[in-house]
Amino acid sequence: MLFNSLAFLIFLPIVFSCYWFLLQKQLRYQNILILGASYVFYGWWDWRFLSLIIFSTIVDYSVAKAMHKATSDSKRKYFLYISLAINLGLLGFFKYFNFFIESWVDLSQSIGLRANISTLSIILPVGISFYTFQTLSYTIDVYRRKIEPETDIIKFSAFVAFFPQLVAGPIERASNLLPQFSLKRTFSYEKAVSGVQLILWGLFKKVVIADSCATYVNIIFENSENYNSSTLILGAIFFAFQIYGDFSGYSDIAIGVARLFGFDLMTNFKKPYFSRDIAEFWRRWHISLSTWFRDYVYIPLGGSKGSLGIKIRNVFIIFLVSGFWHGANLTFIFWGLLNALFFIPLLLLNKNRSNTNTVAENHVFPSLYELYQVVSTFIIVTFAWIFFRAENLKAAFTYLQHIFEWTTDKITYGWNLEILILLILFIVIEWVTRTKETLQLQNPYFRWIYYIGITQLILFYGAKNNVVDFIYFQF
Numbered sequence: 001m002l003f004n005s006l007a008f009l010i011f012l013p014i015v016f017s018c019y020w021f022l023l024q025k026q027l028r029y030q031n032i033l034i035l036g037a038s039y040v041f042y043g044w045w046d047w048r049f050l051s052l053i054i055f056s057t058i059v060d061y062s063v064a065k066a067m068h069k070a071t072s073d074s075k076r077k078y079f080l081y082i083s084l085a086i087n088l089g090l091l092g093f094f095k096y097f098n099f100f101i102e103s104w105v106d107l108s109q110s111i112g113l114r115a116n117i118s119t120l121s122i123i124l125p126v127g128i129s130f131y132t133f134q135t136l137s138y139t140i141d142v143y144r145r146k147i148e149p150e151t152d153i154i155k156f157s158a159f160v161a162f163f164p165q166l167v168a169g170p171i172e173r174a175s176n177l178l179p180q181f182s183l184k185r186t187f188s189y190e191k192a193v194s195g196v197q198l199i200l201w202g203l204f205k206k207v208v209i210a211d212s213c214a215t216y217v218n219i220i221f222e223n224s225e226n227y228n229s230s231t232l233i234l235g236a237i238f239f240a241f242q243i244y245g246d247f248s249g250y251s252d253i254a255i256g257v258a259r260l261f262g263f264d265l266m267t268n269f270k271k272p273y274f275s276r277d278i279a280e281f282w283r284r285w286h287i288s289l290s291t292w293f294r295d296y297v298y299i300p301l302g303g304s305k306g307s308l309g310i311k312i313r314n315v316f317i318i319f320l321v322s323g324f325w326h327g328a329n330l331t332f333i334f335w336g337l338l339n340a341l342f343f344i345p346l347l348l349l350n351k352n353r354s355n356t357n358t359v360a361e362n363h364v365f366p367s368l369y370e371l372y373q374v375v376s377t378f379i380i381v382t383f384a385w386i387f388f389r390a391e392n393l394k395a396a397f398t399y400l401q402h403i404f405e406w407t408t409d410k411i412t413y414g415w416n417l418e419i420l421i422l423l424i425l426f427i428v429i430e431w432v433t434r435t436k437e438t439l440q441l442q443n444p445y446f447r448w449i450y451y452i453g454i455t456q457l458i459l460f461y462g463a464k465n466n467v468v469d470f471i472y473f474q475f
Contacts, residue, residue: 001040001041001042001044001045002467002469002470003202003203003206003250003253003254003257003470004203004206004207004462004467004468005467007044011037011040011041012257012260015033015037016260016261018033019033019034019261020187024186024187027182027184027185028154030185031154031158031181032154034158034162034163034181034261035154035157035158035161037163038158038161038162038163038166039161041166042126042127042161042163042166042167045126045167046125046126049125049126052090052125052128053131053160053161054157056086056087056090056131056132056135056160057135057157057160057161059082059083059086059087060083060087060135060136060138060139060156060160061149061150061153061156061157063079063080063082063083063139064083064138064139064149064150065149065151066079067079067080067139067142067143067149068142068148068149076143077143079143080139080140080143083135083136083139084136084139087132087135087136088132088136090128090132091128091129091132094125094128095128095129095327095328126167127166127167127168129325130165130166130167130168130169130171131160131166133171133289133292134159134160134171134172134173134174135160136296137171137173137174137292137295137296138159138174138178140296141173141174141175146175147174147175147178150178152181152182155178155181156178158181159172159174159177159178159181162177162258162263163257164254164255164257164258164261164263164265165251165254165255165258165265168247168250168251168254168470168472169250169251169254169268169286169288169289169472170251170254170255170265170266170267170268170287170288171288171289171292172265172266172288173266176264176265176266177263177265180262180263180264185261185262185263186262187262188262191259191262192259192260194256194259194437194438195255195256195257195258195259195260196256196260197256197437197438198252198253198255198256198259198437198438199252199253199256199257200451200454200458201249201252201437201438201439201454202248202249202250202251202252202253202256203249203253203458204249204454204457204458205244205245205246205248205249205252205426206245206246206249206250206253206470207458207461207462207465208245208422208457208458209241209242209245209249209422209423209426210242210243210244210245210246210249210471211246211461211465211468212419212422212461212465213238213239213241213242213245213419213423214242214246214465214468215465216234216235216238216413216416216419217235217238217239217242217389219413220232220234220235220238220413221235221239221389221390221395221399224395224398224399224402225398225402226410227402227410227412227413228406228410228412229402229403229404229405229406230412231410231412231413231415232399232402232403233403234415236382236383236385236386236389236399236403237382238419239382239385239386239389240273240378240382240385241423241426242471243385243388243389243471244269244272244273246470246471246472247269247286247470247471247472248268248269250470250472251268251269252269255267255268266287266288267287267437268286268287268288269284269285269286269287270283270284270287271284271430271433271434272284272285273374273378273381273430274358274359274374274430274434275355275374275377276354276355276359276370276373276374276377277346277351277352277354277355277373277377278339278342278343278346278377278380278381279343279346279351279352279353279354279355280355280356280377281377281381282339282343289322289325290322293318293321293322294318297317297318297321298314298317298318301313301314301317302314304347308348311347312344312347315340315343315344315347316337316340318340319336319337319340319343320333320336320337320340321336322336322339323335323336323337323339326388329392330392330393331387331390331391331392331393331396332387332388334387334393334396335384335385335387335388338384338387339384342380342384355373358434358435359374359434360434361435386399386400
């Protein structure tokens with residue numbers, strides 16, 4: 001079920017009403033309702049894959065309990081390996097099986113061997129990368145004795161399948177989200193208002209910004225050989241805003257919906273396009289994933305400790321794994337490699353923690369140097385996004401080749417004044433709220449004009465662009 005669909009517009013008020021008006025003082029039944037609603041939400045896409053998420057839930061629930069009861073470290077490690085093998089095995093089969101088969105066939109043919117191996121028609125379950133990492137963090141934290149295993153199967157199942165963030169994050173830690181299913185929840189008007197504000201802003205990002213940009217991005221990237229350099233540059237910029245509006249919009253809606261039910265989810269984006277270097281960008285972009293890799297991959301490998309060679313190795317590993325997490329395509333791996341290459345100079349110069357505050361803090365405008373830093377960081381991030389968006393590496397390099405040709409005899413496309421005005425409006429609001437979640441207007445008249453204006457834009461562009469899937473559903 002999509003957040004920007006009519007089905008969800010009907011689904012959410014029904015669940016909300018039952019949750020607060022029928023079950024307000026009955027915690028267990030509230031949790032059961034959340035679990036049932038989450039399964040309906042996920043099964044709306046394809047009910048067959050409910051069995052997969054239920055299986056993963058049972059495995060990790062049982063493994064954690066067995067791990068806790070184990071009398072030796074070797075047994076605890078054995079149960080952890082079961083969780084890792086099953087979860088990563090399912091993720092690998094559904095997401096990477098055909099990739100490895102095709103890679104093996106290509107390699108065999110390149111050295112003159114014949115490989116008659118067929119791929120399978122595998123449907124990628126929506127959100128499998130997200131809920132797999134969420135359950136893995138639970139079993140790993142139980143193994144590390146950071147948290148106690150959950151004994152209530154309803155609470156644990158609701159934690160795994162919690163519908164606001166189930167299919168595209170944020171990837172929640174059990175230490176943050178799971179205890180909230182044990183706390184008595186009372187309706188908070190202030191929390192509900194902040195939730196609705198986030199939902200509105202998230203829908204604006206998705207429906208007005210991302211989906212409007214998507215129309216031009218799809219045409220430009222799929223026909224890059226027909227357009228001149230300026231059009232291709234614009235296409236890359238549009239994609240940068242499309243993926244940000246799409247993904248951060250989903251996160252905002254997820255956090256906002258969770259608040260309507262009395263839950264607090266972690267912040268997943270902190271205005272990343274105002275970053276002054278690539279290290280700051282990755283502290284502000286998809287925070288739940290970057291911190292997951294930091295805690296469960298980077299630090300266990302040694303992190304930033306040890307020799308310079310080990311530090312560089314760990315940076316490359318973390319970015320390559322991050323790229324591979326996004327999908328079974330060499331474009332994602334190359335995208336990860338590029339980000340590693342952008343990051344390494346900061347590491348070598350010991351400047352990867354230079355910008356930990358907010359740009360232009362306590363100032364209305366940035367300094368010229370800060371503006372240069374923000375623009376240059378946006379340029380290299382957008383350059384890398386070309387590989388993320390391209391169908392394959394050949395298409396990505398062809399796109400770049402046409403950018404640097406600087407021909408004037410090809411078609412100019414995409415210079416749409418309407419979209420440019422929307423993007424300027426978006427950037428201004430993002431800048432004003434760079435230290436806040438949403439725009440806070442004290443004057444009630446201005447506040448309601450803002451709410452009504454945002455709503456009208458969402459309705460108008462929602463009807464214009466139709467319902468478009470979220471980009472990160474494919475991951």
